[in-house]
Amino acid sequence: LNVPKRFLCPSAHVVPETVVRVDLQDGPSIAIYNLDGSYFATDNLCTHGDASLAEGVVDGDTIMCPFHGGTFDIRTGEATGPPCIVPLRTYPVTLEDGQLFAEVE
Numbered sequence: 472l473n474v475p476k477r478f479l480c481p482s483a484h485v486v487p488e489t490v491v492r493v494d495l496q497d498g499p500s501i502a503i504y505n506l507d508g509s510y511f512a513t514d515n516l517c518t519h520g521d522a523s524l525a526e527g528v529v530d531g532d533t534i535m536c537p538f539h540g541g542t543f544d545i546r547t548g549e550a551t552g553p554p555c556i557v558p559l560r561t562y563p564v565t566l567e568d569g570q571l572f573a574e575v576e
């Protein structure tokens with residue numbers, strides 16, 4: 472199974488402990504994180520409602536939704552705090568020559 476790699480943004484745009492939103496053409500809106508120099512990507516849309524997680528707050532390995540304060544594990548997408556129950560979709564990220572790519576179907 473070959474999942475296409477999609478360009479996200481230069482890695483320099485994602486400074487540690489922040490979250491950056493990239494809207495893929497013909498694809499989902501992605502939230503990109505930098506945890507201690509490792510990059511992670513999840514769906515940007517909260518699984519609880521119509522909220523952009525890139526407007527939320529990064530706290531350690533957790534992203535907190537700006538709408539109702541639900542939380543997810545950035546590394547696994549697991550819903551870790553109410554009212555969120557459904558996990559976030561996550562995407563493997565690779566770094567090549569300072570550019571971030573994600574495997575997005």
Ligand code: FES
Pocket residue numbers: 517518519520521522536537538539540541542553554555
């Ligand atoms: S929309 Fe994200 S916690 Fe409700």
